[in-house]
Amino acid sequence: MKSMKTYTEIPSLLSKAFLGTLSEEEERALQQWRDESPENEQLYESEMNTEYIVQKSHEVARVNIVNGYMNVLLKRKRNVRVRRVRRIVSIAAGVVLPLLAVVLWYGTRERIEDVSEQVASVIRHGGVKAELVLADGTTRILGSEVTDSLLVQQGANIVVQNQGVSYCVDSSVVEERYNTLRVPRGGEYSITLSDGTIVYLNSESELRYPVNFVGRDRRVYLSGEAYFDVVQDEAHPFIVDMGNSSVRVLGTSFDVRAYADEDEVLTTLVQGSVKFSAGKEFVTLEPGKQAVLGKSGSIETREVDTYLYTAWKEGVFAFKRQRLEEIMKVVARWYDVNIFWENVSQKEVTFTGKMKRYDDFSKVVEVLEMTGNTEFVIKENNIFIREK
Numbered sequence: 001m002k003s004m005k006t007y008t009e010i011p012s013l014l015s016k017a018f019l020g021t022l023s024e025e026e027e028r029a030l031q032q033w034r035d036e037s038p039e040n041e042q043l044y045e046s047e048m049n050t051e052y053i054v055q056k057s058h059e060v061a062r063v064n065i066v067n068g069y070m071n072v073l074l075k076r077k078r079n080v081r082v083r084r085v086r087r088i089v090s091i092a093a094g095v096v097l098p099l100l101a102v103v104l105w106y107g108t109r110e111r112i113e114d115v116s117e118q119v120a121s122v123i124r125h126g127g128v129k130a131e132l133v134l135a136d137g138t139t140r141i142l143g144s145e146v147t148d149s150l151l152v153q154q155g156a157n158i159v160v161q162n163q164g165v166s167y168c169v170d171s172s173v174v175e176e177r178y179n180t181l182r183v184p185r186g187g188e189y190s191i192t193l194s195d196g197t198i199v200y201l202n203s204e205s206e207l208r209y210p211v212n213f214v215g216r217d218r219r220v221y222l223s224g225e226a227y228f229d230v231v232q233d234e235a236h237p238f239i240v241d242m243g244n245s246s247v248r249v250l251g252t253s254f255d256v257r258a259y260a261d262e263d264e265v266l267t268t269l270v271q272g273s274v275k276f277s278a279g280k281e282f283v284t285l286e287p288g289k290q291a292v293l294g295k296s297g298s299i300e301t302r303e304v305d306t307y308l309y310t311a312w313k314e315g316v317f318a319f320k321r322q323r324l325e326e327i328m329k330v331v332a333r334w335y336d337v338n339i340f341w342e343n344v345s346q347k348e349v350t351f352t353g354k355m356k357r358y359d360d361f362s363k364v365v366e367v368l369e370m371t372g373n374t375e376f377v378i379k380e381n382n383i384f385i386r387e388k
Contacts, residue, residue, distance in 0.1 A: 123361035130189035135177040166192035186336035203333035245278035265293040342386035
C-alpha cells in the first residue's frame, strides 16, 4: 500500500517546486522522493516542464477538471475493483497550479481503470498481421508469430519474417507479375519491394505491386494508408496509383492516405519532392507540405506537421485539434471496433495529444474521456459515444 505521504504531500510539493516556494525541509522531502526511483524523477521532470504545464492549464480553462475527475472516480468505483484512496486533497478552484499538480499526479500514478476488466480483455490493440496473395492466387497469412521462411515464386524469392516481407528477384525476368498485400482492420505490416523501396501499410489497407519492376516506371496500387520510403532511381519514377489520383516521385519519403470511406485523399511529404495529380490538375510538393484531394476533385495544398500524419508507423496516435469523429475512424480501424454516435454533437469535440497504439483500448478511452464531457459506453466491440 502506498503511504499517505505519496497521496497528500507530493502533489503539493510539486506545485510549490514549480512556483519556487519550497522551504528547505520541503525541498529535502521532495529530493528524497525523487531519489527513490527513476519513475519519480521522470515524473518530476515532466511536471516541471513549462510547456507541459501551460498546455494543461489551457485544458483546465476549457473544462471543469474537478467535476470531471470526480465523475471518473465514481465511474471507476462502479466498473472495477478500486484501490482505496483514503483522502483526496482539498483544492481551491481558483488555484490553477496546485490543481494541475494533483490532477496530473493522479493521472500518472493512479491510472484510472475506466473500463471494466472484462472489456479490457475483449478489446485489444492491433498487431503485425497481413495476407499475402501471390500472382497465381495462392494466399499466405502473415503475422508477428510467423517464423522466418522463404517463398519461391517465378522470378523471385520472398523472404517472410515476423515484421514484414522482402523480395529478392531475378533481374533477367521480364514478365510483370503482381502480388497483393492486404492488411486487415487491427493490423499493420511492412514490405520491401524488389527495388529496395520500403512500404509501411496501416490498418485496412491494400497494396498491389509487381514482383519485379520491368517497365519504364515503378507503379504500385494503393487503397487505405501507407508510408513510402522510396529508393531513388531517376530513370524509373515511382508512382503510387490511388484510382482517381496518383503520386509520382523519384526518391523520397511520404505518406498517402486514401480510404474509401473518407472524403479526402491526403499525401504528406516528409522529404524529397513529389508530384500529386488528379485528372488534369497537379501540384508539386515540398517537405512539410500536404496535398488534399476533396470530393469536388480539386487539389489544395497546406503546410502541416508531418509527424501528425506519420507517427502511426512509430506506434503512436498523434492529434492536434482533431475532431473526435476523425479520431475515432483512426482508432476504430486499429482496434477493430464499431462506432455509434448517440449524440452527434460529440463528433465536433476536439482533442490534442498523443497515445500509444499498442495500449489497450481502455487507455484510449481513459485519455479521451478526461479531456471533456464525452462518455464512452462499451458493449463487446461496439462503442457508443455520448455526452456525459
